[in-house]
Amino acid sequence: MKPTVQTLLDRADLGLGLLTPPDALAPGALETPVVWAHSSDLPDPTPFLDAGHVLLTTGTQFGDATADDGATADGASDDGAFADGYVRRLREAGVAALGFGTEVIRAGTPDTLVAACTAQGLPLFEVPYRVPFIAIARTVADLLAEDAYARQAWALAAQRAISLAALRPDGLSATLAELSRRLGTWVGLIDTTGSxxxxxxxxxxxQPALGEVVGEARSMLRRGQRASRTLLAAESTEAPQRLTLQTLGGGGALRGVLAIGDSPELDQAGREVVTAVIALAGLALEQNRDLDRARGHLRSGLLRSILAGDTALAERVAAEMWGELPHAPVRVMVTDAPLAHVDRLTELLELRVEERNGRLFFGRDDEQFVLVVEQHDAGLADELASEFELPVGVSDPVAGDGGGSSGGAGGGGGATGGIALAHEQAMRALERARETGAGVSYFEEISRQGVLAFLARTDARAVALATLAPLTEHDATTGTTLVTTTRTWLEHGGQFDATAQALGVHRHTVRSRIALAERLLGRDLSGFHARADLWAALLAVG
Incomplete structure (x- = not known):
């Protein structure tokens, strides 16, 4: 620990006597760390002083105590105004304490200096004649050297303990635990998913401090650049805690954020230890990344095997690696896999697999991620869509061929055909999600609209708009509602009475509007083909 003003006062060999009443000093003033001791008799020595210095003086600037007029040859007046200004300048420079050497120029410390130090709360001590200033400076230097050696020894011991912790089975967790113990504070790792x-x-x-840390970490991860932040986070009703956040990994490929609570150990030596941990954590996460890539290739191979109908190998490997495959009935989800989200998406899904003891399977198939989940786990689609702003297609629940299986998704061949069909459904639902801009699209919603709704895709929209143009232009010009009337009429099977009741108009009004629509469109809507074509156009434009 660095020497303080109190440390110097406690040294019997120095014999320093405090002149400022302790109750006149600010709390902790005597515990201010001393970084050096410097002697000067200049009227204004502050250009040569730094914060934390102890200034030693023999009082030449205060004049000769035996002079009648109280003035020195250079005109410095030994009065209260000079002493007040002198002390004020020392306080503004951050001087830790002032030491006055007696019996050299003056028989004692000037009363005006004692009064000024008392009024402004600057520790003032008297240095006896027998103690040379060099002894005080040497004492400070020796204590600083001892502190530097102790901090380096602490840092070496901490780094050794952290290095040994990194060799344990879960080296990253052990490393963070050892860092927390050495610093005596909370340490957390926020992964790329922001958890x-x-x-x-x-x-x-x-809370709410943890929430603030996670929020700031997510912001740093979204920016994708190496950075460090200092955060003042309030924990409950207590005073805000100072936390330091540091990204892990290189720019554009961040692996997480290391968060460290406030600690008195975070001096230069402490920061060196933290730097070592950042390097170890970054290395561990990069190694995990390589393993994740290898697992990703394995998953992709197993996925292709499942979709091809060969699930025996997938069941055996999955059971050894992650646990049982999802139990039927299952759904298949498909979402896009843009390069910017692949790593974060993979990590999130691996976490979800671990939480479900394997009963969630996913793999990358070209430019998409394909997930096989249990029926009740369909809510995962909403999480993916909201977290990554991606379209997600979800199939109907499938139990598999021949009545399904009570085992995993493969079910000994029972669900293979069902999963292949579900994958096709999820792909169609994904296409619809891309078109409509909806985060999640369920195949069952498309199937309820019928085949025409499925055929009315984005590539038919231009044709549909051209087909309906006579009606939409007439409505825009005259203020009629031919498009709405025609849609409602087709929805009610061409029944004029039912349409009139739905629109709240007379049936003759509906007849008149449909007749006008037929003239504008140039087609007879009494036939099935014409009605089906018009209905498809209405579905295509939404």
Whole structure:
């Protein structure tokens, strides 16, 4: 620990006597760390001083105590105004304390200086004649050297302990736990999905501070650049806690954010230890990334095997790697896999697999991620859509061929055909999600609209707009509602009475509008073909 003013006062060999009443000093004033001791008799020595310095003086600037007029040869007046200004300048420079050497120029410390130091709260001590200033400076230097050696020894011991922790089975968790113990504060790792992946001690940072840390970490990850941040986060009703956040990994490929609570150990030596941990954590996460890629290739191969109808190998490998495959009935989800989201999406899905003990399977298929989930787990689609702003297509639940299976998704061949069909459904639903801009599209919603609704895709929209143009232009010019009337009429099977009741108009009004629509369109709507074609056009434009 660095020497303080109190440390110097406690040294019997120096014999320093405090002249400022302790109750006149600010709390902790005597515990101010001393970074050096400097002697000067200049009227204004502050250009040569830094914060934390102890200034030693023999008082030449205060004049000769035996002079009648109280003035020195250079005109510096030994009065209260000079002493007040002198002390004020020292306070503004951050001087830790002032030491006055007696019996050299003056027989004692000037009363005006004692009064000024008392009024402005600057620690003032008297240095006896027998103690040379060099002894005080040497003492400070020796104590600083001892502190530097102790901090370096602490840093070496901490780095050694952290390196050994990194060799344990879960090296990353052990490393963070050891760092937390050495710093005596909370340490957390926020992964690329913006979730707290590891923390030590567990639950060591409460709300709302933890929420603020996670929010800031997510912001740093979204920017995708290496950065560090200092955050003042309020924990419950207590005073805000100072936390430091540092990204892990290279720019454009961030692997997470390391968050560290406030600690008195975070001096230069402490920061060196943190730097070592950042390097170890980054290395561990990069190694995990390589493993994730290998697992990703394995998953992709197993996915192709499942879709091709060969699930025996997939069931065996999945059981050893992650756990049982999802139990039937299952749904298949398909979402796009843009390069910017692949790593984060993979990590999120791996976390969800671990939470479900394997009963969620996913793999990458070209430019998409394909998920096989249990029927009740369909809500995962909403999480993917909202977290990554991606379109997601979801199939109907399938139990498999021949009545399904009570086992995994493969079910010994029972569900293979069902999963292949569900994959096709999910692909069609994904296409619809892309077209409509909806986050999640369910195949069952498309199938309820019928085949015409499925055929009325984006590539038919231009034709549909041209088909309906006579009606839409007439409505825009005259203020009629031919498009609405025609749609309602077709929805009610061409029944004029039912349409009139739905629109709240007379049936003759409906007849008149439909007749006008026929003239504008140039087609007879009494036949099925014409009605079906018009209905498809209405579906295509939405």
């Amino acid at each position: 707290v992946d590891r923390e030590a001690p567990l639950g060591g940072l409460g």
